[in-house]
Amino acid sequence: MSESAVAKWFRRITLALIAVFALFPVFIILETTVKPLADVQNTFQWIPHHITFAPYGQIWHTIPLLHYFTDSVIVSVISTVVAVLLATFAGYAISRFEFHGRKVFSLAVLSTQMFPGILFLLPLYLIYVNIGRTIGINLYGTFLGLIITYLTFALPFAVWMLAGFFSSIPRDIEQAALVDGASHWGALFRIVLPIARPGIVAVSVFAFMTAWGEVLFASVLTTSSTRTLAIGLQEYATQGNTDWNQLMAASVVVSLPVVIGFLALQRYLVRGLTAGSVK
């Protein structure tokens, strides 16, 4: 498509402005991490007058960041692994089998996206507390409770995305295996899963991001021993005094895993996110 020089420059300038809007806060984060606290607490400096990397060392001592980081890793990794496993099974069933309740299941899974988290937060809190009291399995304030909660947050989209991926794999391949005497389970594990690996990796990144960034349920379902980063980072701010340079340095550390994962796999993510809805 050819376009006039005016249109070309209009396009470039508009895109540049949007990119600046997107990246400006990132610039602010990075710039703040190399400023000493005194400079951060004064009038804003576009160009740092003094450069220091001390905040990257201090963040680990001001608050138990490593502890929160470990909590977030435990919760996010385990909930991702379980969610992706369950979503693989469910997505495969939806894309390959005709069964009663298939439509209802796909709709119900999506409808969970619509409802306000606050609606099931209150009952879930009571249910978790009471399961602990009656059965003895502690779900309130434990990793287990948070893992179960987060894996269900990722499940609906994960099922949707994986069903889309599986549908794009031709059935002839499994058919051949079935003809050769493989069972349906064998066909799933030995043939379909290896082909769907890019999709599964993309869904994993999505599930990990969901758990890594969740705030609302973490604010209620965690205690000081299971606190995740989403809540823990707030501790850099105490009464009227915030160590902004440390908070921003901690933000960089916290963001790196998800940003790298996301950017590396964005192609698959886009394909997955749109597979279900865009024709």
Next chain:
Amino acid sequence: MTDLLKNGQVKGTGEIPPVRPAPRGLWWQRPKVIPYILVAPAILFELLVHFIPMVAGVVMSFFDLTLFTLHHWSSAPFGGLSNFRVALDFNGPIGSALLHSFEITVPYTILVVAISWVIGMVAATGLNVEFRGRSWMRSAMLIPYALPVYVGIITWSFMLQRSTGVVNTALVNDLHVLHSPPFWLLGTDAFWAMVAAAVWRWFPFAFLILLASLQNIPTEQYEAAAVDGASAWRQFRSITLPSVRGANLVLVLVLFLWNFNDFNTPYVLFGNAPPSAADLLSLHIYIVSFDSWNFGLGSAMSVMLMLFLLLVSVVYLRVLRRGGEFNV
């Protein structure tokens, strides 16, 4: 759809007899059973975390669940519609606060969805053309979405600090647009602080979905239109918009629901004490529930929020579905 695997028979391959048929005797090998085994674990967890609590939430909204009755929740007194009556009594303090919160949430959601959509659409249209550096540009636009939600919001909070923030420094000291630095995180300006942070977070999502569906439009369509002398605006209206209709339908609905339920933005910016102009519904209900431990009232408010969103979704899909296909 699954003719191939239905009833465990591989159809259309009758000429090739199975060399070693899969054992049919074991119950978990039966094609009728397999799909149920496959979806069962997912259903189990969804039931535990979403459906049972949702039903419980509806039930709780009819009970008098306060600090005093919460510990013996099974014997909490039945309150009938009293929680709903309190929440909807717009002359009382609780009802009028809820109405105020609703009146903040509606314009907040509309603004965030509209602005995010426009920026996302402009970016997607601009990037739907091959040029050098395109993939870098695309990654740059996606970064706000890739960052953890709270990191982005904390950063906005830092940028909007009154005396040390970059926004006031730029507006007052550098550009001299304003004479005195405003308090972005207090009073009525807090509303705009939220909108800015939310738009920054959500436009990349709109961009992502719209770009994906724009790439399905064959460029010949635009070339033919250009030959016919259609203006860029005309091409956008008669080719681009109709082509992204399917994706748009879902995108706008999802953006609307997520932002109407937005808890993160006001909570990370303001914590448990948001300024009145930033008192979005989810945070409002959260505070009502956990500050006063009145779970019955909180549940009643959540149920009304859900019913409202359900109504809006149904009307939206009914009105817009006509003429366009929509597949879940």
